[in-house]
Amino acid sequence: MNAVRNVVRLFVFGSLLLSLSFFTVACGGNTDNNANNSNNNSTNSKAEPAVKFTRAEQATILRLSPLPELPTSPTNKWAYDDKAAHFGQFMFFDKRISANGQVACSTCHEPTKGFGDGLNVSKGLASTNRHAPSVWNTAYNRWFFWDGRADSLWAQAIRPIEDGKEMGFSRLELAHFVANTADIKKAYESIFGALPDISDTKRFPAKGKPGDDDYDNMSDEDKSTITRITVNVGKAIAAYERKIISRDAPFDTFVEGWKEGDAEKLKAMSEQAQRGLKLFVGKARCILCHFGPNFTNGEFHNIGLSLNPDLQRDTGRFDAVSKVKNDEFNGMSPYSDASPDDEFNNKLKFLVQKAHNLGEFKTPSLRSVATSAPYMHDGRFATLKDVINHYNKFPDPPAFSPREEILIKLELTDKEVEDLVAFLQALTGKALPDTLMKQPSSPMP
Ligand code: HEC
Ligand code: HEC
Known part of the structure; x- marks a missing residue:
């Protein structure tokens, strides 16, 4: 079982790397053209981030912003109302x-x-x-x-x-x-x-x-x-x-600045946060799961959190698979506004419970993550620093073994941990309008 899983994983990450290098080759030229066409700054030379990134890192980073349009919601015809x-x-x-x-x-x-x-x-x-x-x-x-x-x-x-x-x-x-x-x-x-x-x-x-x-x-x-x-x-x-929706974070302004060669926008993210970004997509391997503009692969992993002494054993994704397949309110149900053969329902149809689902939890988005401490499915970590120190050290055996094989002890220095925290803080988006933050005075618009 595990051997098969490893092969599948290798294949997935192999193709991720391949597509990254393809992206770099395909888009490298474009980036240079932008520099020539840019008339955003007086010297007409393209401003670059304070921290040096490789071409591959750049390609990865430019795909993390902006946040795309919201996905459609075919099972809810009132979603846009x-x-x-x-x-x-x-x-x-x-x-x-x-x-x-x-x-x-x-x-x-x-x-x-x-x-x-x-x-x-x-x-x-x-x-x-x-x-x-x-x-x-x-x-x-x-x-x-x-x-x-x-x-x-x-x-x-x-x-x-x-x-x-x-x-x-x-x-x-x-x-x-x-x-x-x-x-x-x-x-x-x-x-x-x-x-x-x-x-x-x-x-x-x-x-x-x-x-x-x-x-x-x-x-x-x-x-x-x-x-x-x-x-x-x-x-x-x-x-x-x-x-x-959390969008327009300092990170997004930074990416815009990079695309446009705009020195001012590049400054939206401090040099420390830029170093954190380089770790995030590189040595710290966060990007393997927290990828895409919403900083999550939307999938489930066992990241090696030990049994929580205050709580019952939590099997996570394992028990949820049959629950969602049989859910009275899922996309195949009579209450759904999509037909059972809508593409939306493929995720349900192809869902199979696997032994490794034991102790797996969903990768959360990291947008505005600094605003919602504490962290993890059991809220065990009070700060972002504690979260990163977990990935850094893995102190105890996980509640359900084995943890995800792609996770390795990072052994980051304290300074690197701080850099990563600074980057996560740069993912805090613009505040919502006040009108969305409280109960309206009447249920009627
Ligand atoms: C193997 C996939 C994977 C990798 C690699 C990974 N994460 Fe996570 N991350 C997760 C999962 C899954 C959770 C939720 C785990 C849980 O609660 O049991 C999580 C939770 C978090 C949280 C808590 C968010 C919240 O709202 O509670 C933060 C912050 C975080 N990760 C940051 C990082 C950083 C920084 C890195 C790189 C050092 C990283 N992650 C690497 C999968 C991953
Ligand atoms: C008593 C506290 C509590 C109340 C009240 C509550 N929630 Fe939650 N909410 C939680 C907890 C805890 C979870 C995670 C539960 C789990 O994963 O099993 C959650 C999960 C969620 C999620 C899933 C987020 C994700 O990333 O998957 C959404 C969305 C949400 N709640 C919205 C709501 C809405 C809407 C209501 C009111 C109808 C509501 N909650 C009422 C505590 C609460």
Whole structure:
């Protein structure tokens, strides 16, 4: 098994290297032409970064910026709808959709805390066993949650609402809340059309979700009427989350400066951060997993985090594979706006559980990572320096062995660790407009 995996890995990294060198050959000439055409600075000579990079490093770096257009969301036809996004934003901050009226999405994804909660593991109605990841740039993800058990933002959003440790609400309660709260009902209907009549509490009990008798005893048709309302709320929240995008970081200005030969823009990143960048794409090997303009390969790895003594063993990706394949809300489900044979669903169709998935977690994006400490799926590291020191040393055996073979002990000096931290800080994007950082005054735009 392992031998086969190694061969596959070698092949993948072999082709990565090949394509890197191809890119350098193919684009080398272009870069020089830009220099000649540049009239951005008075001397007409092309400004270069303070730190020297090789051609191969340059090619890699120039492909890390800018952030591309948002991917489409074929399973959510409201994803691009501004009215839905406004309504979703209202719901994101609404504590009424929790069992005790105290917990909203924003409780654990607080805008001023980098859309995280600053805690090691999150606490809603009770303590959870994982750290709240930031919502920054999740619209670019292929899989959601640390273990990827949801395949879209909207499918993800439904889970915490019904999770007993998070918001502890239920789809029946949510449907009645929407139907019985005048301004919410009005906003909902202006987007999704007239609500069905769910006032008959014999057919539509006050409370319940799958697994609860009150819900399970309903007819299939009534179940789907109720579930559809929750799904629509999830789709609206997802439309809002598509606006939580971190872009235009100092790093992006630096790359622009490099492409244009603009000395001023190149200064957006300090020399220290530039040295960190060189390590990031070189000796420190971060680029092997944190690649592309969103600084993640979107895949799952075991990076050798040891068992957390405070938490239960967490199998990570391993158990999530069957969960997402059978998810009531995945892209193949009747609640998806894409047909089962949409290209979007290929990721589900070809997904197979592998032994090495044990203890694997999703590679997070590093955009605005400095705004959302602490770090990792269990929030074990308080600072970025602690994270890098982990990659530097691997102090304990991993919770599930083996860890990813491509990870080696880096043995970076303290100064190099600081350089890498400075680079990660240069990935903090422009602040969002204030209007997106809080609950709007009304669910209606
Ligand atoms: C009690 C705290 C808590 C609440 C409330 C909460 N979340 Fe989370 N959120 C978490 C935790 C913890 C995770 C990671 C869970 C996991 O991976 O199993 C998470 C994961 C996510 C992710 C996945 C990010 C990624 O990179 O895959 C998104 C998006 C998200 N939450 C949005 C929401 C929305 C929308 C709501 C409200 C409907 C919400 N959360 C409510 C704690 C919370
Ligand atoms: C083998 C792939 C891989 C490599 C190489 C790698 N990472 Fe990671 N990185 C991950 C994964 C997977 C996680 C999440 C692990 C977890 O929580 O269990 C992660 C987590 C992180 C986090 C925490 C982010 C957060 O929001 O919690 C930071 C910061 C980070 N990596 C930076 C780096 C840096 C810097 C390097 C190079 C020194 C690097 N990574 C190399 C895969 C990798």
